[in-house]
Amino acid sequence: MAGEIGMSSPFTGLLQTLIRHRGVTGCMIVGEADGLIIDSSLQIGVNGDAFAALTASLYRKAQRAAHAAGFGETGFFELVAEGGRMCAAGRNDLVIVVVAAPRVNVGLLRVEMLQGLEAFV
Amino acid sequence: MSDDIRTLSETLAADPSSLVFVQLGEALRRSGQQELAWRVATRGLERHAQRADAHDLVARIAIDRGDFPRAHAEWESVLVIAPGHSGAQKGLGFLAFQQGDLDEAARYLGAALADDPTDQSLAAALDTVRASHPDRRPIEEMPTEPAPVADARTLFHDVLGDSPQTAILLDADGYVVAGQYLTADGRDLGADIGAQLSGVSEEANRAMRHLGLGRWNQIVFEAETSSVAMAPSGSGVLLVAAPRAVPLGYVRRLLERSVERARRWLGKSA
Numbered sequence: 001m002a003g004e005i006g007m008s009s010p011f012t013g014l015l016q017t018l019i020r021h022r023g024v025t026g027c028m029i030v031g032e033a034d035g036l037i038i039d040s041s042l043q044i045g046v047n048g049d050a051f052a053a054l055t056a057s058l059y060r061k062a063q064r065a066a067h068a069a070g071f072g073e074t075g076f077f078e079l080v081a082e083g084g085r086m087c088a089a090g091r092n093d094l095v096i097v098v099v100a101a102p103r104v105n106v107g108l109l110r111v112e113m114l115q116g117l118e119a120f121v
Numbered sequence: 122m123s124d125d126i127r128t129l130s131e132t133l134a135a136d137p138s139s140l141v142f143v144q145l146g147e148a149l150r151r152s153g154q155q156e157l158a159w160r161v162a163t164r165g166l167e168r169h170a171q172r173a174d175a176h177d178l179v180a181r182i183a184i185d186r187g188d189f190p191r192a193h194a195e196w197e198s199v200l201v202i203a204p205g206h207s208g209a210q211k212g213l214g215f216l217a218f219q220q221g222d223l224d225e226a227a228r229y230l231g232a233a234l235a236d237d238p239t240d241q242s243l244a245a246a247l248d249t250v251r252a253s254h255p256d257r258r259p260i261e262e263m264p265t266e267p268a269p270v271a272d273a274r275t276l277f278h279d280v281l282g283d284s285p286q287t288a289i290l291l292d293a294d295g296y297v298v299a300g301q302y303l304t305a306d307g308r309d310l311g312a313d314i315g316a317q318l319s320g321v322s323e324e325a326n327r328a329m330r331h332l333g334l335g336r337w338n339q340i341v342f343e344a345e346t347s348s349v350a351m352a353p354s355g356s357g358v359l360l361v362a363a364p365r366a367v368p369l370g371y372v373r374r375l376l377e378r379s380v381e382r383a384r385r386w387l388g389k390s391a
Contacts, residue, residue: 047332054328057123061152061324062342062349068153068317071362072345079325082335086328107370 014096014116015041021112023104025084028097030056032063032090046099051086055079055097059088075117076110089113091120126152133161138168146178150185151295153317158182173203180212181294185316189216207236208294211243215296218250226250242292242356245299245387249273273299274309276386280378286363287311288379293356295319299386302362315360322351322358341373350376354383 011029018027019041028040028048035053042048063074077088080102087098087109096113100106129145142165149158159182166175180195193216199209214229230247234240249272276299277288289300289311302311325337341350343365350372351360361376 050331054331058321058324058328061321062340065153065317065321066342066344066347066349069314069347071347071349075343075345077342078340079328079337080339080341081329081332081337084334086332086334110369 009039010119011039014112014119015039017112018096018098018109018116019043021100021104021109023101024098024109025101026051026097026099028052030095030097032056032060032093032095038094051099052097055086055088055099056095058086059090059095063090076114078106078110087113089117091117094120123148123152140165140169140172142169143172143174143178146182150178150182150316151320151323153320155182155185155316159186171202173199173206173209176202177206177208177212180209184212184296184312187312189219192216205232205236207233210236211296214246214250218246223250240356242296242298242387245355246273248388249299274301274311276300277379277382280382281375286361286367286372286375288359288361288375289315290354290359290383291315291319291357295357298355298357299383314362318349318351318360319358322353339373339376341369341376343369348372352376352380354380355387359383 015027018024026040026042026046026048029038030036030052031038035056037048037052040048058079059074059077062077066072066074075089079086084102085100085104085106087100087106089096096116098109098113126145126148129141129148132141133139133145142161146158146162146165149161162178162182166179169175176195176198180192180199183192183195192212196209196212199206210229210233214226214233217226217229227247227250230243230250234243234247237243276290281288287300287302289302290298292298295316297311297315300311301309302314303309321340325340329335329337339350339352346365347362348365348367348369349360349362351358359376359380361372361379363372363375
């Protein structure tokens with residue numbers, strides 16, 4: 001990934017900001033349609049491919065359900081589980097995915113993810 | 122399109138007489154593709170009119186479409202083909218309850234519960250029917266609910282107050298067990314909204330199995346007009362929806378309080 005081998009991408013700055021949050025173990029830019037990683041910053045041991053694919057799938061599902069229910073486009077998405085959190089925010093077929101420990105400042109994370117979406121024009 | 126739906130579609134395309142249309146129709150229904158689900162189910166039923174599961178599928182999609190007479194007719198067909206079919210009894214019980222026929226509702230739901238005594242949503246629905254009945258048991262015989270709710274649709278009113286938030290409790294099949302989603306003109310869209318959103322919790326269950334994060338406790342997402350929060354509740358899921366202007370943290374608190382309300386109502390530990 002670009003962040004790991006010293007290359008930079010348009011998303012490097014955003015990923016570096018997100019991964020510095022206490023409790024965040026991985027962050028990725030993922031294709032919404034295919035769930036494939038475009039760029040990422042992951043701690044060792046985090047299965048980025050699995051998180052990317054499944055979070056993108058969940059995000060799509062929420063997106064479709066929200067549309068069908070008449071709620072419009074989905075912005076921020078969060079799943080809280082016993083062993084951690086998955087957050088996602090998307091625009092223009094790209095999704096920011098963040099994997100974190102259960103106790104993370106999700107409010108701050110949300111703000112930075114939504115700000116990060118501004119780059120997805 | 123999910124992989125499951127794609128695979129099932131391909132199987133059906135290769136063999137239009139395949140019984141896989143039942144799984145495909147159900148998958149489409151749960152994914153919110155109601156019209157496609159309806160076409161698949163009704164075409165399948167034309168080929169397999171003697172299959173109870175085909176009639177049951179058409180009935181459940183008919184409910185999603187608001188076509189209650191068709192759902193009623195299909196579930197009655199199910200009971201002709203498979204007497205005692207619990208899904209049909211449950212569906213007919215809910216329909217009878219919706220129409221205010223409490224004796225009929227209690228008869229169907231009681232029969233379904235006898236068939237599956239572990240189904241908490243059935244037990245809760247039967248309690249609601251009994252609580253609504255003029256000849257109901259004395260209040261002191263209802264141990265889990267200090268203030269019995271005569272109408273399951275109003276279960277969350279005291280939690281939500283007069284504000285525009287709404288809460289719906291769904292069973293594992295996506296049926297509304299309690300709560301309602303009222304539009305500005307007074308229509309209850311709970312069944313439609315529930316059917317659309319219950320698929321998200323199924324997708325979450327699938328993700329949890331692969332990611333090893335344990336059970337999921339809460340899902341929250343913000344859409345253009347509304348924020349939605351959901352959590353497992355009983356064998357189903359509880360949804361809270363609120364206008365975007367309502368702070369997300371408050372929506373989560375409402376969800377937690379609604380889950381607790383539903384837990385007490387269902388009479389079981391979370």
